[in-house]
Amino acid sequence: MFSKALGLFAALSAIATALPAVHNSNNVRHHAHSEHRQLMARQENTDIISDGVKIVNNMEKPVYLCGEKYAENWRTNPNGGGISIKISFTPAQDKILQFEYTLQYPTIWWDLSCINMGDNSEFTTMGFRVSSADPTCASATCAPGDHACGAAYLLPNDDWATHACQSKDVLKLDLGSVLA
Structure with missing residues (x-):
């Protein structure tokens, strides 16, 4: 034995x-x-050099990300699926806002998911948006207080909430007060 x-x-x-x-x-x-969670304090400088996503916390409190980075270059998932960056106000990663993307060179397919955010989320209260310096790249804004944001997934079958940009683009996800 x-x-x-x-x-x-x-x-x-x-x-x-x-x-x-x-x-x-x-x-x-x-x-x-x-699972490694990192605290992202307000107004961190997270410059990335080329393509990728940059998340900027403009909230009055820290948020937590599942993963080590809050700025990353586009990458592929070894299992063939997409990448999901989960953002929460607690280390337990409950009531999450997700920035999801799939790299299919030369296109980056991306979306915001509010499916697991819960009711009365501070993300909804403060608003959030994704933007890019490339005018041909789709953007998405969920204004403060918009509980039915058409630019994000609210249900698993909201396929119209998927956006596309060139994989050379940098997308910026702003959380909070810059929208007010």
Whole structure:
């Protein structure tokens, strides 16, 4: 029995060490698929050099992101699906606003999802928008207090809320007061 348990432990250890790992700015190693949440304080400077998304917190309180970055260059998901950046007011990541995208070169397909945001969300109260310096790139604005924002997914089948831009574009998601 002990040797079976030891063998199982060894097999699981081997699998765990084979998982892809990433390093954060503090040189702390963690697996790429682990849930790591980062606090994003108000008005952080997150310049990115080329294509990608930049999230700017204009709220009067911190928000949390599931993942290490709040500015990232476009990337593909190894499983073939899209990328979802989840934004919440709590570390538990409940009542989330999602910025979702799929890179299909030369196009970036993106959307905002309010499906898991819950009623009376502070994101709705303060508003949010996605914009780009490229005038041909679609933008989306959910004005403060707009509980039925037509520019975002409110239901899983709101397929008209998907937008497209060139993959060379930088999109900026503003959260909060710049819209007031």
